[in-house]
Amino acid sequence: MNEISVIISRLSESFLLNCKLFALTLIFSLPLGLLIAFGSMSRFRPLRWLVRTFVWIIRGTPLMLQLIIMFFGPGLLGLSFSWPGGASGRFIAATVAFIINYACYFSEIYRGGIESIPKGQYEAGQVLGMTKPQIFFHVTLLQVIKRIIPPVGNEVMTLVKDTSLARIIANKEIIMMAGEYTNKGLIWPLFATGIYFLVFIGVLTILFNWLEKKLSYFRT
Amino acid sequence: MAILEVKGIEKSFEDTHVLKNINFSLEKGEVMAIIGSSGSGKTTLLRCLNFLERPDKGSIIVNNEVIFDATNPSTQKESELRKKRLHFGLVFQNFNLFPQYTVLKNVTLAAELLAKERPDYKQNKKAITEEIQERAKMLLAQVGLSDKLDFYPHMISGGQQQRVAIARALALEPDILCFDEPTSALDPELTGEVLKVIKNLAERDTTMIIVTHEMDFARDVADRVIFMDDGVIVEQGSPQEVFGNPKEERTKQFLARYNKT
Amino acid sequence: MNKLNIKKIMALFVSLTLIFALAACGLKGKGDLSYVKNKGTLIIGYTNYAPMNYYDEDGNFTGFDTELAILVCEKLGVQPEFVEINWDTKEVELNAKSIDCIWNGLTIDDERKATMEITKPYVKNAQVVLMKEGASYTGTESLIGKTVVAEQGSAGEKTILEDANLSQANYVPKTLQTDCLMELKAGTVDAAVLDLTLAKTMTGEGTSYQDIVIVDELAEEYYGVAFRKGSDICEEVNKIFDEFLADGIMEALAEKYGLELAE
Numbered sequence: 001m002n003e004i005s006v007i008i009s010r011l012s013e014s015f016l017l018n019c020k021l022f023a024l025t026l027i028f029s030l031p032l033g034l035l036i037a038f039g040s041m042s043r044f045r046p047l048r049w050l051v052r053t054f055v056w057i058i059r060g061t062p063l064m065l066q067l068i069i070m071f072f073g074p075g076l077l078g079l080s081f082s083w084p085g086g087a088s089g090r091f092i093a094a095t096v097a098f099i100i101n102y103a104c105y106f107s108e109i110y111r112g113g114i115e116s117i118p119k120g121q122y123e124a125g126q127v128l129g130m131t132k133p134q135i136f137f138h139v140t141l142l143q144v145i146k147r148i149i150p151p152v153g154n155e156v157m158t159l160v161k162d163t164s165l166a167r168i169i170a171n172k173e174i175i176m177m178a179g180e181y182t183n184k185g186l187i188w189p190l191f192a193t194g195i196y197f198l199v200f201i202g203v204l205t206i207l208f209n210w211l212e213k214k215l216s217y218f219r220t
Numbered sequence: 221m222a223i224l225e226v227k228g229i230e231k232s233f234e235d236t237h238v239l240k241n242i243n244f245s246l247e248k249g250e251v252m253a254i255i256g257s258s259g260s261g262k263t264t265l266l267r268c269l270n271f272l273e274r275p276d277k278g279s280i281i282v283n284n285e286v287i288f289d290a291t292n293p294s295t296q297k298e299s300e301l302r303k304k305r306l307h308f309g310l311v312f313q314n315f316n317l318f319p320q321y322t323v324l325k326n327v328t329l330a331a332e333l334l335a336k337e338r339p340d341y342k343q344n345k346k347a348i349t350e351e352i353q354e355r356a357k358m359l360l361a362q363v364g365l366s367d368k369l370d371f372y373p374h375m376i377s378g379g380q381q382q383r384v385a386i387a388r389a390l391a392l393e394p395d396i397l398c399f400d401e402p403t404s405a406l407d408p409e410l411t412g413e414v415l416k417v418i419k420n421l422a423e424r425d426t427t428m429i430i431v432t433h434e435m436d437f438a439r440d441v442a443d444r445v446i447f448m449d450d451g452v453i454v455e456q457g458s459p460q461e462v463f464g465n466p467k468e469e470r471t472k473q474f475l476a477r478y479n480k481t
Numbered sequence: 482m483n484k485l486n487i488k489k490i491m492a493l494f495v496s497l498t499l500i501f502a503l504a505a506c507g508l509k510g511k512g513d514l515s516y517v518k519n520k521g522t523l524i525i526g527y528t529n530y531a532p533m534n535y536y537d538e539d540g541n542f543t544g545f546d547t548e549l550a551i552l553v554c555e556k557l558g559v560q561p562e563f564v565e566i567n568w569d570t571k572e573v574e575l576n577a578k579s580i581d582c583i584w585n586g587l588t589i590d591d592e593r594k595a596t597m598e599i600t601k602p603y604v605k606n607a608q609v610v611l612m613k614e615g616a617s618y619t620g621t622e623s624l625i626g627k628t629v630v631a632e633q634g635s636a637g638e639k640t641i642l643e644d645a646n647l648s649q650a651n652y653v654p655k656t657l658q659t660d661c662l663m664e665l666k667a668g669t670v671d672a673a674v675l676d677l678t679l680a681k682t683m684t685g686e687g688t689s690y691q692d693i694v695i696v697d698e699l700a701e702e703y704y705g706v707a708f709r710k711g712s713d714i715c716e717e718v719n720k721i722f723d724e725f726l727a728d729g730i731m732e733a734l735a736e737k738y739g740l741e742l743a744e
Contacts (some may be wrong), residue, residue: 128392
């Protein structure tokens with residue numbers, strides 16, 4: 001019994017890494033995604049092209065590969081920049097790669113949401129003398145948020161599971177921790193990790209359902 | 221004194237020359253109806269007045285002030301245009317109410333945002349907000365929707381939504397209120413309530429330009445009628461003149477389609 | 482863009498990356514010893530793998546490779562820094578300098594020698610045939626037609642499939658080496674082919690598999706420590722290994738962990 005409780009506490013501890021990575025990624029990629037979205041909708045052609053190409057590359061290559069390039073790239077290319085040593089350097093590299101990756105996915109969701117708002121809404125704001133920022137914040141923002149809650153919820157839940165990819169650059173998250181035991185012949189810890197993810201995503205499902213409900217007082 | 225003068229307006233989209241040398245003027249308190257078939261340019265003309273489209277040539281003068289001149293770039297700056305739009309109000313064919321706000325808030329929103337730019341806003345915030353609220357309630361009463369103040373747009377009928385849109389446009393006290401086919405998107409049973417409101421406004425001497433397909437209504441309410449076809453004003457005059465005694469062949473052909481009786 | 486253009490671009494991109502990586506490889510080796518001595522630490526990449534690197538019941542980090550590495554670093558005059566890595570990307574870690582060596586029961590083979598600088602062999606591993614004590618065994622030919630197990634995809638499986646006699650036995654693949662031991666004990670199979678190091682740790686006196694014995698040694702292989710290609714640390718470590726062999730230090734460690742030294 002003691003063995004089991006030790007394993008569970010180690011699994012739980014390593015899951016904290018998944019949670020940290022999840023939180024930091026969301027905090028930075030949600031706003032960064034908005035910036036990228038504006039870039040991809042810019043009227044300045046070169047900027048628009050640059051941003052869209054960047055988004056294509058990031059969404060078009062596996063996150064796992066991006067993690068490897070992010071952490072090992074500087075060392076392999078002999079750059080003067082190098083990640084801090086130890087576990088913290090690997091975690092920072094993973095976080096940066098995740099933030100860039102998810103910001104690109106969010107930017108496309110934002111762009112889709114913004115472009116799906118009928119032109120008439122903008123024009124109504126315009127003829128009522130509103131400035132562009134006023135129209136964005138007072139007219140379109142809430143409508144966009146309502147529309148993007150389902151796809152954003154999807155991405156967030158995918159992120160929860162993607163966090164375990166960080167183990168490719170040896171971040172000791174929960175699945176890598178379970179791997180220690182499978183190597184020794186004990187398999188149940190690996191399957192137990194599923195429960196952590198299930199519970200986390202269960203909570204998120206409830207949260208997003210609640211959000212959808214809160215915005216159901218109007219229909220776009 | 222003419223409240224509105226439109227001179228030499230031209231507008232092209234890509235290869236299509238949509239407005240060709242449009243000239244007319246409007247007196248204060250007049251109601252002008254614009255009729256014509258689709259593609260005649262009537263909607264584009266209205267959108268040019270509200271600066272949703274920018275004319276390629278021509279000028280627009282309101283109350284003797286040149287608010288737009290295609291040859292003078294300084295009249296075309298976006299920051300300037302914003303203020304100039306306020307001379308006109310626009311009621312859209314598809315209402316375009318803001319779905320996330322109540323009926324009352326739809327009417328007060330723009331006025332509240334504009335009020336923030338007033339120099340005396342900070343000191344008189346409460347008074348100003350109350351004033352805006354009262355005016356909105358008054359306008360909504362005028363269009364017959366006092367009992368719907370806290371409703372959301374999706375909860376009321378099309379006709380009711382359009383009436384809110386009219387109140388919303390009036391809230392900013394525009395010099396000229398424009399309507400872009402206000403009843404075209406409504407079920408026939410609902411057009412009546414909206415036309416009634418517009419007629420009411422006409423009786424209160426509101427200056428209006430109405431693009432419409434409702435010939436009987438135009439005949440009844442308008443002081444002047446303009447018939448447009450293929451980007452030009454073919455004929456203009458009083459309703460009796462244009463409807464009763466059209467001079468141009470194109471006008472006659474157009475009216476023939478509508479006059480089944 | 483048509484498909485041909487994309488293919489060309491991809492090919493160019495991949496070859497450029499490879500060129501960079503290979504160039505990086507070649508350049509990193511020289512001056513490696515001074516690089517490590519300057520920073521004062523040798524970063525050692527490992528995975529949790531008993532008996533080489535693991536945590537004991539009291540939570541102390543120990544193992545044959547762990548202890549040996551600590552002793553070697555003392556001689557080199559640097560601090561050892563153990564970093565747990567992902568085995569799949571160990572070569573990338575080495576070349577990117579996030580680790581300086583792979584020291585974790587690494588089997589020496591020609592492919593690895595071509596891309597990394599590996600020390601002389603220090604520990605021997607073999608694939609051993611295990612049977613229940615008392616079972617009759619005269620050589621691999623005595624297992625023809627009998628049931629033999631090994632871990633799927635392991636060196637043990639390879640040995641069975643390539644051996645003239647064992648390939649004529651009934652081979653049943655198992656998910657884990659430890660499953661093979663269970664089957665042997667239960668008597669549901671006749672023999673198992675497993676890693677020598679695992680066999681020595683998990684069978685015999687004091688374990689749950691007291692009556693399982695090693696009856697034969699096949700497919701010997703050797704462990705070495707891997708450094709970046711061209712690294713000059715390798716030679717230094719070889720010298721230190723020789724010293725430890727002469728002093729009997731290696732022998733003592735091997736006994737402690739139930740391993741066999743390379744001849």
